[in-house]
Amino acid sequence: MEIRILGPIEPAVPPKPAQILAVLAVECGKIVPVDRLIDLIWGEEPPPQARKSLQVHISSLRRAGLPVEHRAAGYVLNAEPESVDLHLFRRRVADAGDEADLKVKAETLHQALGLWRGTPVVFAQTLEVQRLAAAEAWADAELALGRHSEVVDPLGAFVSEYPLAERLRGQLMTALARAGRRADAMRVFRETRRVLVDELGVEPGEQLQQLYRDVLEGARDSRRNYLPRDAGDFTGRDRELSRLLDSDGGVWWIEGPAGVGKSALAVHAAHRLADRYPDGQLFVDLHSPSGALDSLLRAMDVPSARIPESAEERAALWRATVSGRRVVIVLDGVTSVSQVRPLLPGSPGCLTLITSRSRLCGLEGVRRIPLDVLSSDEAVTLLRRILGDDRVSAEPDQADEVARLCGYLPLAVRITGARLAGRAHWPVSKLVRRLADERSRLDELVADDLAVRSSLELTYRALDENARSAYRIFGFLGLPEVPSFLWMHLLDEDVLDQLVDARLLDVIGSARYRMHELVRLHARELAEAEDPQEEREDLVRRAVVAALSTVDGLTEQLFLAVPRMQDSLGIVATAARPTDKDAWFAREESLLTRLVERAAELGLAEIASQLAEVLVFAWFGLRNRYEAWERTHTAALEAVWKTGDLRLEAVLRCSLGQMYYKRDNLVEARSWFDTAQTLFVNLGDKRGEAVAMNGIGMVCRDLGEYPCALEALGRARELLESHDTEGVGHALYGIGSVKRELGDDEGALGTLTLAETTYRAAQSRRGEALAARGIGLVHRARGELDLAEEHIVRAHEMVAGTGDELLGCYTAQAWAKVLLRKGSFDPAEELLGTAMNGCRDVGxxxxxxxxxxxxxxxxxxxxxxxxxxxxxxxxxxxxxxxxxxxxxxxxxxxxxxxxxxxxxxxxxxxxxxxxxxxxxxxxxxxxxxxxxxxxxxxxxxxx
Incomplete structure (x- = not known):
């Protein structure tokens, strides 16, 4: 049953029982002593039969179905508090007080006030005070939401009920003034003054008088707009801007790296929200934090004489000054939470936008907006808005390249746009050429007072020495990302976290760090200026060793024309193997490739060659990663030429020959093998000569130059006989396959069987499988299909255990050909479909x-x-x-x-x-x- 006492009593009962019910409802669930009931109902002079009358009235309430029970000390209304409108009112007011969302707060208070239907029959004065407080809180929330016109009439009704409520009248004045009704607002003040003087003999308080002066002077918002100019070409950030424009005030922390556009977003949003915060739009640059509170107070027209000296007193005055007002404050360039706390207004009607390169930590009730670089489309759009559509449309590809070279960083794009805008005779392509050189790119990203370098410098100089050193190390490595298997050998994780907090690094995935391209160039520039060359080279050397210790543990035996020269390169695996090799290399390939190139750039020829060669046997050769194979070996070879190390040159040439061989570019492969073979002969390196001859023999075989192939492969076998069992297996396989093509079946079977045995002795499962397949091909050519299938199926099963998917395609094709010759077309076609997909996957x-x-x-x-x-x-x-x-x-x-x-x-x-x-x-x-x-x-x- 619902019981309503905020107005006429419901359910309807006679007057005295109604009073008793109201008292019991106020104390719902609590025992009210009999004497107290009598005092509240009949006052100081109750009738002689008051106790008996009370019992009679209680009985009438029970007959009406109300749960009034007698207890030893008195009576109790045994009902849930929420069934009584007064308690429901109080619960909603309390909920509103805890609510941060202004919209929810306003609606909850509106629902609470809607429970009132008139004057309560008991405790009227006390309950009316609670209603007035709720009404004032509701008005604050509505005004904070900018609903000025909507609250004028309800506030007018409340003022009529509470004519001496000065704060309520001030809220009505504020609503009228913000709704553009200044004359009505001044009339409310004059009426308020008359009522207070006539009724109480006092003048309106200082706050109300100041409000009157503000209204009288008019244009309050225009006098207090201290925002920087809004960017007319503001681009992107639709999602972030929408969050700010839909907000109901509070504190927002906009964070991101230097030049990403934090200030531009905050200022743009503040301008868009100016109408909703008419009491002031303020901006404080906390890159220079001194006097921030003084600046804010002066912006709010606080006289100098009233501004105290101590920071604590200034903070208190600041909160009092903006209390009840609608102000948007931009705090730009915050470096710590301690800077912010004294500047935060206490009023829920204010909006505070904080921009910072630091990550948020320790500030309560704040909402966070992280910013990253623009998308490629957004960056080009920004360039288009600065330059005009005609210039960008005339060179769309060049505009895309400018945006890319700027790393899609708004500041960099804006600078390049400004430079081009100031040079109407420059084509966009001219700036592309100037930006393409990494060594001078930061020099190009300067326009008037805008510069990427100086923006980064500000963040860098705020770091401690350990973090600065880590920043320079990260930049000099020259890698866009640094995973744990590298940084754990070079850098301290706690120091890296400092760079993350300063937004100079981003964490991606698990313990993997990324540095923006322009930030990396700045860090590299500082490393070259501040760190000795020996230390820089040692850093890259240690990084390559760290990579080698991981990659070398992942190498496998491959059937290559050039067997791996591991013993001469002296590599030792020490790191743990990744659990998913394919996924690991797919993720790290570009990084490892760049690491070889970086070592080669610094002249670290030997270690660059080591990593390049190991990658062939760990990944490039296994998955036909030809582009990375060529990049690493070309870079290493250029470094080797400068050192004059002919042996390393020969090794790399052999590997490049193998790469071209696998790419089916036989003429190019022959050229690399020939040069390598000459170098090895001149060096007296028998094993190297054999490696090159093996390659030459396989090329000659595929070109149909069989005498040359047999000569080269025979020479390779002879040279390798006592040095390299696996290499001998390669030579024997090549010789056997040539004999097969020439129709020497017996010779082919004998040689391929010996090759299989040799591979088995070398523990080369791939070689063994390849030799078994070759034996099967001889039997197939002779029409011995059962024998052919036996050997080929065995080869196919062995390959499945090695994970060499490409070789598995070749065994599948060989098996399919046996099946089709046996008339088993469907299983043959299925095998061929699988083989075709596998070959396409690796090109x-x-x-x-x-x-x-x-x-x-x-x-x-x-x-x-x-x-x-x-x-x-x-x-x-x-x-x-x-x-x-x-x-x-x-x-x-x-x-x-x-x-x-x-x-x-x-x-x-x-x-x-x-x-x-x-x-x-x-x-x-x-x-x-x-x-x-x-x-x-x-x-x-x-x-």
Whole structure:
């Protein structure tokens, strides 16, 4: 049952029972002594039968269904407090007091005041005081929300009820003035003065009189707008700006690195919100913190004579001055929370925007807005707004490049825009060329009083010496990111956290740090100016060693023309292996590549070469990462040339030869191997010579130059016999594969079997699998399909255990070809589909062409002649581009069969004729099979 006592009593009962109910409701759930009830109901002279009358009235309340119970000492209303409107009112007022959201606060107080329906029958004076306090709190919240016009009428009604409530009248004056009704506001003051003088014989208080003077003078907001000029070309930050514009005041901490646009956002938002904060729009530059409170007080028209000396007293006066007012304050360049605390207004109607390069820590009730650089589109839009659409549209790609070279940092983009705007004759491309040089980029990012370098310098000089040193170290490394496996060997985590707090570093992922490009250039500049060269080079050397200790533990045996020269490079793995190697290298590849280049830039040729070479066997060679392979080795080779170390040059040339070999650029690969071989011979390095000869032999094999291949591979085997078991296996495999192509099946089987045994002795599972596949190919060429499948399946299973997905594609293709020759087309096609996807994933052009040709053979065998023509034509084009005569000939032979099956005799003759010429010139096994083609398809061609 609901009980209402804030007005006429409900439920309706006779007057005396109603009074008793009201008293019990005020003390709901508590025992009210009989004597106190009698005193409250009948006063100091109760009737003789007051106790009996009380009992009668209580009985009537019970008959009305009200839960009034008798206790030893008196009576109690046994109900939930929220069932009584007074207690519900008090609960809502208390909730509003704890509420930070002004909208919720105002609505909660409005609901509380809505429970009142008139004058209470008991305790009226006390309860009215509570209602007045709630009304004033509600008005404060509404005014803080800028609802000036909306509150005029309700405030007028409250003033009529409480004519002597001076604060309430002041709120009405404020609402009228802010609603543009200055004359009405002054009339309220005059009426207030008359009522106070007539009723109480006193003048209005100082606060109300000051309010009157403000209204009388008018234009309060224009006198107190101390904001810097708003940027007319303000760009981006839509989400952050929306949060600020939708806010209901409070304190906001806008944080971000130097030049990211913190001040621009705060000032822009303050200008947009000026109408909602008409009592003042203030700006304080805390880069120069002295006198901040003095400046704020003077901005609010506090006379100098009233400003106290002590900071504590000034802070108290500041809070009193803005109490009840709507003020937006921008505190720019805050470096610590201690700077901010004395400057925060106590009034809920104020908005404080703090900008800082430091991360928030220890300030209660603050909302945080972190800023990062602009998006690429936003950065170009900002440039467009500064320069004009015509200049940017004339060179859109160059504008994109300017934004990129500026690192999408608003300050840098604004500076470049200002420079171009002041030089109408400059094309955008001219500034691109000037910004492209890292060494002078910060020199270019200066325009009048704007400079990226000086902005960063301010943050840097505020650091302690340890943090400054870490900043220079991070910059000199030249890496955009530094993961834990590097920094743990170079830097202290606590010091790095200082750089994070100063917004000179960002944390990404787990214990991984990133530095903005322009910040890195500044840090590198300082390192080169302040740190000795020996220390700088030692830093990079230690970073490379840290990388080596991790990467070397991830190397694997690969079947390469150039076996890894680990023993001569002297690398020792000491770091723990990442649990997911592929994911780790995918994440770290660009960083490791850049680290090799950085070491090479500094002339650290040997250690740059070491890391470059280890990366081949850990990742580049395994996953065909050709671009990174080429970048690292080219950079290392340039450093080696300067040192004159011919042996390291030969090693790197061999590796580049291998890279071109794997990319199917055989002519280029041969050139690198030839030069490396000459260098090794001149150095008297037998093992190096063998490595280069192995590479030359594999290139010659693929080019169809079989005598050269056998000579080179035989020489490699001879040189490696007592030095490198795995290298011998490589040579034997090459020799066996050449014998297979030449039709020397017995020689091929013997050599490949020996290669398999040799690989097994070297514990090279990849080599063993490759040799097993080669043996299977010999049996397949001889028509021994069961034996072929046995060896190839064994090879495929071994490869699966090594994780070499590309070699698995080749074993899958070989197996599929056996299956299609057995007539098992569906499983063959499934294997070929998997192989094709794998080759495409790593960009293996030869593998794709090989699988495509096999698919053509499958279509031909299955009777899909048109489908076979399509895929075989594509394979032929690929083999022609790759310069592989044997595979071109084999594909022409198959295309000739397609033409024959389609009854196209001329087409068949043309393809077979060219194929026969190639096979004869190469001297391969197919040269002896030419006469069989026409016999086999003669009947079909003659139809």
């Amino acid at each position: 293996d052009r030869f593998g794709e062409a090989l699988v495509r040709r096999t698919l053509g053979e499958l279509r031909l065998a299955a009777g899909d002649h048109h489908g076979a023509r399509i895929v075989l034509t594509e394979a032929l084009a690929s083999f022609t581009d790759l310069g592989l005569p044997l595979w071109r000939a084999r594909t022409l032979r198959d295309l000739g069969a397609v033409h024959a099956r389609l009854g196209e005799g001329a087409g068949a003759d043309r393809c077979w004729g060219e194929a026969a010429e190639l096979f004869t010139r190469l001297g391969t096994r197919e040269a002896g099979e030419v006469h069989q083609w026409r016999t086999r398809w003669h009947r079909l061609v003659s139809r």
